[in-house]
Amino acid sequence: MAPLPPTLTRTETLTHLALSAAALSVLANTLTSPGEPPLLASLSLSVLAFSLTYSMIRWLAPTFVRHGFKGRDLCKANQPELPECMGAVCAVVYLIAIIVFIPFPFYKDIVAATSGGGNRDVVLEVQYVNEGRFLHRFPHSKLASYLSAIISLQTIALLGFGDDLFDIRWRHKWWIPALASIPILVIYFIDFGVTSVVIPIPLQPYLGELFDLGALYYVYMACVAMFCPQSINMLAGINGIEVSQSVVIALLLVLNDSFYLLTPYPHPATDSHLFSLYLLLPWLGVSVALLTYNWFPARVFVGDTYCYFSGMIFAVVSILGHFSKTLFLLLVPQLFNFLYSAPQIFGLIPCPRHRLPRLNARTGLLEPSMTVWADRRPHPLLVPVLHLLARLRLLKLTTGKDGEVAETSNLTLLNLWLVMRGPMRERRLAAEVTALQAVLGLAGLFVRHSLALLIFKEDNLGMPHL
């Protein structure tokens, strides 16, 4: 694989100039005629973000390499050195896109009289055409939420980039998303403050219809914000998988949001799902651009910045849109990967620095990587469990001459997939796990919108049956 050329080819330049020009003209039209839906502006900005990211990765990759942002691709025979941390480029382009987008979905409030110093003595609300779902604009009370989302995302970009640069230790890493969730939690506290959850129907006789979680609700939100970025970061190691899982999750969230654009209007959840679309579409734009370089055979790496940032976007839209339970239905592979990894993370089983699958240079296929028990022996209670898992093909296990456990496969979803399905090429592994993510996510959405009605009084797709 030749290294990435630092300039665009003529065809690429023309394609992206044409795309950008088309997007810009739609955008200009949306800005000048208030009858156009903000969603159209969001789509055009996403296309622009796609082209900008595609070009900037090319232009900036050599600079990143020169300043030490590079890493070896361990799943290749020749282990080429690739530019690292291209997620930082994505994050910057994305942030510019969602900041520039602000005037589209929000009314313009004009202060007609001020006694100076920023006082709003007379405020005129400019009333644009505001009928129908697609022309809907947000009231200004939503502005604080939108801005707090931007602040949380910028914080994770800053800290994630710091992590890529300084290689922060694992036990400190956990706190990065927690720190980044403070802005949305603070704004939620002063600007909304609802901490009650709906109780499932079977439990309502005991707990009532609503249950006020109080401070626990903030702990819950912080946990969502801590889990999403780390879980994306953990399902990593082969070309393209970080980005492809993010793209699939984002697409599924967009699909879920779109359901709410088809319900009878006005609907109480329209706003929060438009909100979610406005944040997800530009992320799809930059992620698809990154994926073209990161898919097998990768020519750039994405860095922790990308994984954190991506997870934080999902956390932010689901927290501010009040659909964090739905999000977890889409993160089943990540949840499984986390639980399956737990024995290694908590030290029951030795945990090497890298757990990514191992390339068999002779066959060109990936095989599960193994952790060596070397001078350690598994806990006596663990031995039968390991043998049972091996028999169920949930683990690969080799024994020494004495019959003792010598090696077990590293506990990640990627290794497990190789244990169950046998060795395969890197591209195929990435494709299959991505497909798994899509299938499980679609099933999750089906559950959400059909079976959930059995335990909750209302689906927020329909009108509340009050």
Place this chain on the structure above:
Amino acid sequence: MAPLPPTLTRTETLTHLALSAAALSVLANTLTSPGEPPLLASLSLSVLAFSLTYSMIRWLAPTFVRHGFKGRDLCKANQPELPECMGAVCAVVYLIAIIVFIPFPFYKDIVAATSGGGNRDVVLEVQYVNEGRFLHRFPHSKLASYLSAIISLQTIALLGFGDDLFDIRWRHKWWIPALASIPILVIYFIDFGVTSVVIPIPLQPYLGELFDLGALYYVYMACVAMFCPQSINMLAGINGIEVSQSVVIALLLVLNDSFYLLTPYPHPATDSHLFSLYLLLPWLGVSVALLTYNWFPARVFVGDTYCYFSGMIFAVVSILGHFSKTLFLLLVPQLFNFLYSAPQIFGLIPCPRHRLPRLNARTGLLEPSMTVWADRRPHPLLVPVLHLLARLRLLKLTTGKDGEVAETSNLTLLNLWLVMRGPMRERRLAAEVTALQAVLGLAGLFVRHSLALLIFKEDNLGMPHL
């Protein structure tokens, strides 16, 4: 000078623990009793930010050095290598402080009924005690401004850090603050939108009382946001000067804000000056901590991040507080430095990479650094000007044997000061230029609050005479 020890001494630990404990207890008290003024919370957070910055610089300096953030101190005989870019630590601590501060100055709006999805069907405004200036809390319409300030500051932190890392070229550097000003301009556009300026009394017969600048007002704001960070960045080169000028400017702005806490209450400008205090006090906290390490003899460098961030804070408070003209009165040395540098920036005079004063190793004194005309000759019209400036002691000039101009001093305020006052020690130069900043700033504030009444109908210290 011994290198900075990576841990705090026992005395330092005890001092900072005691300081933090005191600040935390005041903070906890302010949070639980709504009768306490938010200003007290801001002060406690500033003390906390001071202690945190002081400690974190010590802990993180070796990590920064290990990852290549280091630079040589060119004004010392032995040119020691120092940790670079400690302004990034200041920026992160500061951002956490102003985000955590949000619940103090803003009322808590509680959404009492929601139809789901983040809708505000019934909103209760929790009315705390709200009498008197010091207990004043902001209405939620100010929240968007506060958040947009945070976003702009985070953007400059991200881009400034990128600049420190990638050494962006000068012609690209100019656009960093412009990019960072977009968030406040966008929020100003949709959430306030006043673009009229008050016309000075002598011109009112011709132009009317107010003049609507329209889009030009945004250009003006962007220029303020571009100028402040670059101007702080340009008045640099000797130990401590970047931080000490920032501390002086911040103190003068705090002094100016304090005037508005003494006027008859309620006053139309109280809000914007409280706003400014809330953003400036934590910056003073982190800057003073940095200054203890950066003052002569410096044991850390601050990096472009610090200069950009500092200038952006001044730009943001003055734009959102509508006192950008006052800010310029405090930036007279920076304005002068910029204009004096212009001939070198625009290439009339050769511009070497570094223009900082030169150490005379024999005397231990700093002398003006010189730019060599080598193979270039000054423009014939420029020669008499250079000689005139040299005669007025506004420039040092050496001629070759042929009488031609051989060398001229680099055009910076620091070199000019050395030309006028003669060679001096580095510490003294920093102290004198800082004192100059303070004296000119105080004079500027005097002009602002006395003479300005001659050309404007009202001082916003007094009530408008309507």
